[in-house]
Amino acid sequence: MAAEPNAADERPEHGSSMGLDTSVAHPARVYDYWLGGKDNFAADREAAERVLAATPGLRIRVRANRAFLARTVRYLAGEAGIRQFLDLGTGIPSANNTHEVAQAAAPAARVVYVDNDPIVLTHARALLTSMPGGSTDYLDADLRDPERILAMAGNILDFEQPVAVMLLGVLHLVRDSEDPWGIVERVMAAVPSGSYLAISHPAMEINPGQEEAQRRYNERVSTPQTLRTHSDVERFFANLELVEPGLVQVHQWRPEPGDPTPEDGTSAHGGLGRKP
Template identity: 50%
Template structure:
């Protein structure tokens, strides 16, 4: 595990969502408490592991599509989590080396790993903002050091908003999307009410877990226009873009959805 500064409070006596997610993905940057909680939750719903992996492949496909087909060169990733290769900037800069990427998270271990691992190609840039995603005004201010808000930006909020109670997601998105230029994009993935027992476990352990149905998730996109195929399970979102990817079957179809939408160009 990457060396941590003495002042970092990692809260190793309680599970943390980013570290538990790392466990689901088969990573190594988590603690015993995270692994024990993750194993308990997988006992409730073993499909969480393929769901997490499908969500990661959705990130790779969606970022690749936006960089390649829509010419997006600026990316803002909310709730980054622990680095898992390929990371967003690796996908974007693999297509367009000049791409600029800003990561946002507020977990100390994520911060340390981001500083150590999320390094840009010389032609582009990456930055990391240590902030709670609900502090969106601060995020916009600091992201402007790297990103030009007068030009399109692709915002990712993957496996994030089900950790926030209403009305926080809608409020922060309204403020953020109002600052984005026409032609910008918003990507969201979110679990569905079928995971109510999992949400209850997270709520008990971390005080986190807010379930929303498809209509409520779709409403988070506001007036952005969903790209085809709309709001679907992660493994069903443009699978032809990743023909070699090992995607799960329909066992995760009712557990979560994702989508990418574009801010209208008037």
């Protein structure tokens, strides 16, 4: 299927003013295309369509992941009483950003977004709106350097009070050799008892065509992905108490009326864990 024309095509093909190379697909822009966004370029759309050809239901699974974000944040800001959020791997702003959902339930909530993508940085202003009494901030940093992130976030968040660490659709961009489990462990070691960890992660084993989709994706993007199994993702929650219903497919985690449900019944792994 050919990608539809996009207003972004009017931008310089190498985006020098933003420090971007738009001739190579980038994960944040590919994801934006799958969500139906406009902040993507020809290379991103071509890579996205190659993956869609292998997994035709991917678009609704991506929307299901976005709905999972909204449900977990509503639970955290509501039932769990969390007032601080550290959103790692923010991506391009879309509907139901973390601060919008959190501050709708708790106007005093504080949210820190973290990403290392220049195109996300150009949209950071959209992430900095806040309800009176609350606050939002954006840090330009890499998930692979958690100590730097924690040092910067510590100027905004109170690490003596519970924090919700959000890692939604980002850990698959960290290779096994870069030890994503160790990165998560180091972040969670810095937050106190009563904090939470939310993860969604593309699954390797629950959807036919995923392995081929991963191969096609990695041929075109600047940052390759590593899909993981249920047991691989479960390791991220070591020493945490999983909130019911546990580690499930994202569309199965406390679904609400009207949420996207993939026709083939499969989506990413998703869960929420509490630090005892």
